Structure formats: structure tokens, C-alpha cells
Amino acid sequence: MKNGVKNVVTILLVGVVVALAYINVRSVMRPIEFKQIVAGRDSVVIERLKDIRSAQVEYRKYNGHYTNNFDSLISFVQEKTIPIVKKEYELNDFQLECIAGFKKEDMRNAKADTEISVTPDEADQFVLDLLAASRESGDWTRVAQLNALDKNGLQIQNTFRRDTINKSMLVELYGDANFPADSLRYVPFGNGATFELLTDDNGTLFEARVDFEVYMKGIDDQELANYLLQIRTENKEVRRIPILDENGEQKKYADGTNVEELIPCRIVGNHKESNNNAGNWLTNQ
Numbered sequence: 001m002k003n004g005v006k007n008v009v010t011i012l013l014v015g016v017v018v019a020l021a022y023i024n025v026r027s028v029m030r031p032i033e034f035k036q037i038v039a040g041r042d043s044v045v046i047e048r049l050k051d052i053r054s055a056q057v058e059y060r061k062y063n064g065h066y067t068n069n070f071d072s073l074i075s076f077v078q079e080k081t082i083p084i085v086k087k088e089y090e091l092n093d094f095q096l097e098c099i100a101g102f103k104k105e106d107m108r109n110a111k112a113d114t115e116i117s118v119t120p121d122e123a124d125q126f127v128l129d130l131l132a133a134s135r136e137s138g139d140w141t142r143v144a145q146l147n148a149l150d151k152n153g154l155q156i157q158n159t160f161r162r163d164t165i166n167k168s169m170l171v172e173l174y175g176d177a178n179f180p181a182d183s184l185r186y187v188p189f190g191n192g193a194t195f196e197l198l199t200d201d202n203g204t205l206f207e208a209r210v211d212f213e214v215y216m217k218g219i220d221d222q223e224l225a226n227y228l229l230q231i232r233t234e235n236k237e238v239r240r241i242p243i244l245d246e247n248g249e250q251k252k253y254a255d256g257t258n259v260e261e262l263i264p265c266r267i268v269g270n271h272k273e274s275n276n277n278a279g280n281w282l283t284n285q
Contacts, residue, residue, distance in 0.1 A: 034223040041215055042266070044188045046281050049268040052184055052195065052208045053277055054173050056269070065203025070185040070194070077173060078181045081166035088161035091123050094149040099123045102130075102142060124162055131157055189215040198271040207271035209239065212264040231264040237280050238262040 055077050060066050062080065067073050091099070096118060103126065104116040118126065127146070134140050134157070146156050170179045187193045187210045198207040212231070216224055231237055240260040243251045251259035268279040 031223055031226075034220050034227070037219050038216060038227065041189050042281075045210065045215055045266055046279065048184070048188055049195070049208055049210075049266060049279060051174065052197070053268050053279075055184060056206050056208075057277070058169065058173060060203075066199045066206035067203065068197050068199040068206070070197055073197070074181045074184055077169045077184075080169040082169060082172055083164050084167045085124075086161075086163045086165055087124075089154065089156065089159045091120070091127070091146075092149065092151075095146050096120070096123050098146060098149055099126050102126070127156065127160055128162060131160065187215050191217075200271050205269065205271050205274060206277070207267060207269040209265050209267040211239075212237075212266070228264050232262045235262065237264055237266070239265050239267060 052073075055073050056066050058080075059073055059076050062076075067076075100116045100118050103118060107116070130142055134143050140157070143157055147154075150156070168177050170181060171177050173179075185194045185197075187195055190210070193210070193214045195208050195210050198209075199205060212228060213224070216227075240258075240262060243259040243261060245251050253259060266280065269275065269277045
């Protein structure tokens with residue numbers, strides 16, 4: 001009987017030891033696992049914000065302003081094409097100088113000491129026009145001079161090509177014509193939540209943002225609360241919401257600083273002041 005009781009007590013003690021060991025291990029592993037999950041989610045969200053920034057930069061290049069409307073931004077990257085000039089045969093420096101001489105010769109009223117230069121694009125167009133004129137007139141004198149300056153002995157009339165092709169904006173920005181542009185508006189792990197997209201009144205500045213809580217829900221409520229408190233304490237990676245008094249005026253502390261609510265979030269750009277479209281993360285922008 002005594003042995004039976006002793007065995008039961010031993011088993012119970014072993015169980016307690018195992019349980020305590022498990023609780024100990026979990027107490028150590030819990031914050032580590034939380035940080036790993038947070039880091040994984042955060043990196044995906046940051047990449048999405050970078051994708052939005054890339055789209056906004058191109059949007060402004062073609063439209064003169066940023067947009068605060070995801071429908072407009074998504075339609076742009078889905079439908080816009082970029083003309084790309086496909087080149088066969090590159091003119092060398094001697095040929096560029098020769099073409100500058102041809103242009104000077106054609107400037108009947110130019111002074112003898114006038115400096116003439118041409119850009120590569122201007123030279124390309126000159127050669128295209130020259131080839132068209134030579135085929136029509138049968139005068140290949142200038143073409144022959146350009147050919148004589150090619151150390152490889154290539155004949156311009158047979159090898160010079162400039163063809164314009166249209167490249168998809170999706171390929172230009174994301175390297176994939178099938179890139180899911182519709183996903184730009186949605187926050188990864190956000191259960192359908194969308195990023196906030198803001199601009200100033202003139203569309204010269206833009207901002208895209210999402211609060212941490214939107215895409216970190218469901219991991220570990222207590223660890224998340226601790227994590228957000230730490231961020232607020234460090235006063236980094238946050239957006240600030242003014243706290244107003246009953247008269248709608250900005251509340252202030254005794255030292256005169258504004259009373260604000262700090263909301264931990266991920267932001268790229270700033271719709272109130274220029275920051276070169278930087279993100280508020282610490283890794284490479």
C-alpha cells in the first residue's frame with residue numbers, strides 16, 4: 001500500500017516538474033516566437049509599401065502629381081505602357097563628331113567657329129533621316145563617310161535599326177506582367193484592410209500608412225500590447241494624433257509641448273512635409 005502511494009506521489013511530482021519545465025520554456029520562447037512572427041509580417045508589409053511608393057513615383061512622372069486614390073493608381077500601373085527604343089548598332093565617338101560636322105554644314109548661316117554637338121538620341125534621329133534621304137536620292141556620300149569611321153567595317157545602311165516597343169508598366173516596376181496590382185491597396189495579414197493613401201492639396205507629397213495593430217492581430221494579445229507600449233515609449237515608428245480640449249484646442253503639457261496620442265504604424269512618405277518618400281523602418285529604404 002505504501003509503495004502504491006509512493007508511486008502515485010512520484011508520478012505527480014514528475015508531472016509537476018514537467019509542467020513547470022514546460023511553463024518555463026514557454027515563458028522564454030513566447031516573446032522570441034512573437035518577435036519572429038512580427039518580423040516576418042513586418043517585412044511583407046514594408047515590401048508592399050515599397051511597391052506603392054514605386055507606383056506613386058511613376059504616376060507622378062507621367063501625371064505631374066501623386067494620387068490619393070488607389071483605383072487611379074492601380075489602373076495606371078495596369079494600363080500604362082512605356083515606349084522603349086530597341087537599338088541595333090551603336091554609333092562611336094568618331095561618328096558622333098562626324099554627324100556634328102554634317103549638322104554644322106547644314107547650318108548655312110552658322111559662323112565658322114560655331115561649336116556644334118549632338119546627343120546620342122539626336123545622332124540616332126539624324127542617321128534615320130539620312131538613310132531615308134539617301135534611299136530616296138541615291139546619294140550615299142555621307143553614309144559612306146560614317147561607314148569609313150566604323151573600325152569593325154559594319155555598314156550602317158544594313159545594320160542600323162531603331163525600333164520602338166511598348167513595355168508594360170507592371171514589368172518596368174515589378175518585373176512581372178502578371179503582378180497582382182489589385183493587391184497594392186490591401187494590407188498583408190490585414191483581413192481585407194486597406195492602406196491609407198494621402199496627399200497634400202497639390203499632390204506634390206504623398207503618404208501611405210497602416211497601423212501595426214491592423215496586421216499584427218491574432219498573434220499574442222499580451223505580447224502585442226507589450227510591443228506597442230515599447231514603441232510608444234521609444235517614440236519611434238509612430239504617427240501622432242493631436243489631443244484636443246473641450247474647445248477644440250490643442251492640449252499642451254506644462255512645458256508647452258503638444259499632448260498627442262502615439263499610434264505605432266508603418267509609413268512611407270509624408271503628406272505634410274517632404275522626406276524624399278522615405279519609410280519609417282530602419283533597414284535599407
